[in-house]
Each structure stands twice: as structure tokens, then as C-alpha cells.
């Protein structure tokens with residue numbers, strides 16, 4: 001159980017949508033901790049993705065648990081009112097797993113779905129050097145993606161040209177009980 005009721009903002013969506021880029025940027029700008037979800041994948045998950053084999057539920061649940069463990073540890077250590085996380089959270093069941101567990105730990109969770117057109121993602125990924133996730137994996141990400149629809153504390157943002165709104169959602173909800181978009 002976390003002592004201070006922190007807000008956890010999960011930047012979600014398929015590969016290339018900007019989870020890491022925006023997470024790092026806002027972590028610096030807002031001076032709040034950021035957890036890079038990709039750093040918590042097991043070596044076997046990374047090797048699978050490198051080999052162009054999409055992850056399955058059995059690969060992702062231990063990873064979601066690792067993210068959970070990290071965020072609860074950080075919330076206790078840092079006493080921060082806000083923590084940012086990058087995590088694809090492609091399926092509703094993954095988001096519900098995170099929701100249930102984070103709430104049980106006295107944390108308030110927000111999902112921000114960074115919705116980006118597939119063609120733009122393709123172009124971004126083609127430009128990206130030295131990343132384990134290659135463009136061929138994009139289709140499988142979309143196959144697994146269940147876009148949020150009417151989920152609690154969840155916002156969808158057309159993120160390719162609307163990054164200010166992503167920041168606004170975080171800033172406005174960092175300390176207040178709730179806001180409506």
C-alpha cells in the first residue's frame with residue numbers, strides 16, 4: 001500500500017505513438033518521475049520483438065506486474081504526487097489489470113491514449129535507428145490494440161499535432177480530484 005495517494009499517468013498506444021518521447025519531455029518539464037515501460041521488458045520479450053514475433057498475454061502480464069512493482073516502489077520512495085509511465089497497454093484487459101492493482105495500492109490511474117495514424121507511425125518507425133521494434137511489427141500492434149472507449153479516467157488524444165493537450169491533461173489532473181474533457 002502506497003502512503004501518499006499519487007496520480008499515475010500511463011501514456012499508452014502502439015509502437016511509435018510517442019509514449020517515450022512525451023514521457024521524457026513532460027517528466028523534465030513538470031519535474032515528476034517517469035518510468036520507461038520498455039526498460040522493464042524481460043530479455044526474452046525484447047528478443048521476441050527483435051525477431052518480429054508479437055508478444056502474447058503470457059509475455060505481457062509478467063511485464064505489467066513489473067511495471068506495477070516499480071511504480072508502487074517509486075511512489076513510496078519519492079513521495080511524488082505524480083508519476084508518468086510509458087506502457088503500450090494495448091488491450092482492455094491489460095488496462096483493467098493495471099487499474100485494479102494500482103487502485104489497490106492507493107494510487108489513482110489515468111490512461112492517455114496517444115492516437116496516431118498508422119501511416120505516420122510507419123514513417124516515424126522507419127526513421128528510428130537502433131530500436132528493437134521494427135516497422136514490420138506495426139500491423140501486429142494494431143491487431144492487438146483495443147482502443148479505449150468510455151473507460152474511466154481515460155482520455156484519447158490525437159497526439160501527432162496535439163502534444164500541448166497531453167500536457168494539459170496531466171497538469172490539470174496532477175493535484176485536483178478530477179476534470180472532464
Ligand SMILES: Nc1ncnc2c1ncn2[C@@H]1O[C@H](COP(=O)(O)OP(=O)(O)OP(=O)(O)O)[C@@H](O)[C@H]1O
Pocket residue numbers: 013014015016017018019020021022038086124125128133159160161163
Ligand atoms: N508528437 C510527435 N511529433 C513528432 N514526432 C514525434 C512525436 N512523438 C514522437 N515522435 C517521434 O516518433 C518516434 C517514436 O516515438 P517514441 O519512441 O516516443 O514512441 P513510443 O510510443 O515510445 O514507441 P516504442 O514503444 O516503440 O518505443 C521518435 O523518433 C519521436 O521523436
Ligand SMILES: O=C(O)[C@H](O)[C@@H](O)[C@H](O)[C@H](O)CO
Pocket residue numbers: 013014015016038055060087088089090133141
Ligand atoms: O505490448 C507490446 O507489444 C509492447 O509493449 C510494445 O508495444 C513495445 O514495448 C513497444 O511499443 C516497443 O516499441
